[in-house]
Amino acid sequence: MAKKNINFYSVKGTHDILPSEQYIWEKIRKEIRDVAETYSFSRIDTPIIENLDLFQRGVGEATDIVEKQMFTLTTKGGDKLVLRPEGTSAIARAYIQHGLSHVGQPLKVYYEGPFFRYENPQAGRYRQFHQAGFEIIGGENDPIYDVQVMLANLRLLESLKLKNISIHVNSIGCKTCRPIYKKKLLSYYKSKKKEICKDCNRRMNDNPLRLLDCKDEKCEVVKKSAPIMIDDLCATCRRHFKEVLEYAEELKLPYQINPFVVRGLDYYNRTVFEFFTEINNAEGEKSLSLALGGGGRYDYLFEIFGQRSTPAVGAALGLERIAEVIKSLKINIPVRQKNKVFLIVIGIEAKKRGMSLVEEFVKSGINISESMGKNSLGAQLKAADKEGAVLALILGQKEVFKESIIIRDMKTGVQETILLKKVVAEIKRRV
């Protein structure tokens, strides 16, 4: 665990994905690709570093995010850069930069990769983490796209065998109706000022919508009778939300309306949603709701970037969270396909011949394992066993001299000797 030299630690909040857990990540990436293909999302990769300005403008007033939670760096030339904290703004940037509004709308893209936030690590939160996301940009401001984004994310979670997934949906309105609601919410909270926690008193000034997801006991009580956004949606937003729900209904999505789902940033409007899964606690009794990701509509982002208004909706999932759930649920994922055939060589002549034999196998499309660095037959058989080989090929001095080789069935121990020049064909027949 600990090495003397401090340089032998991974930096705070980062972690290695070791060979033994790669199979989970391979599986996750594979399902992302498959779902994307199924629903016609094309892959997009954007750089890991971007200009700080991009994300600064994207998040707007939420100063805490810019000052506290972005992983910023300054180049030798003095440029202010940031390790990308999220995917949406970078994709919007690429959309604008490359004129992707001219390639047929809407643009449906997906991404998957590392993101960075300068936070204190805790359960499911790292400084370098991975997200996968689906975005639909441009075209019409149609609620069907909101649901298509939900659907892609849902299908991804399902394909990974996660259980009891639910989508908590809400609408946070638009520039017309949200300010009216905010006022209403604030005047309600002002009347309850004495009954809410310190943080909520501060939130009333900083970020009123966040009042709705305070977990303080006192605040929970106050929240229960707070006014909710969907009662105050304007006619257009109301119609949009209604259609979203109708499509979700048609697809039988496991959704529920949750008026307490909000987003922290200004560019979101109308539909917002989060994905949850139920998992059992370690004691195996109490079940616990775990957030896996979320998203929403962000029709205002392009205006913030000084472009003409462009409808867009997207969502992202936290892959570390998903990997942890897969591990904790012991969801069965096949590990790497191991080679079925193992070559054992005894003596220097056999070792030489063995090396070219391996290449002959490779050429005919059969991968075989070996441990030719070991000398004794026993050690090599042990290695073959550990590898899970079905057949062992044993090539000793005698066999090299006679141009033959032994095929050993690892399960039964039955052996036969055949001519070396026939072995590739014979193994091909058997595996």
Place this chain on the structure above:
RNA sequence: GUGCCUAUAGCUCAAUGGUAGAGCCCCGCUCUGUGGAAGCGGUUACACGGGUUCGAUUCCCGUUAGGCACCCCA
């Protein structure tokens, strides 16, 4: 950024104010001609820095990292 808890071998854990031991794993040997078993042997640790002390892995302080929670959560 804040608070609480933690830090002994690759992993899971012991013991101790006089510098550490087990199980598992790994490696080697028995075994350059037959693995799964067994036996024998071996590698590897007191996170870092300072203080108290004759002496600190042990007590104290700081740092770093990890865990949990808060803030925040795009």
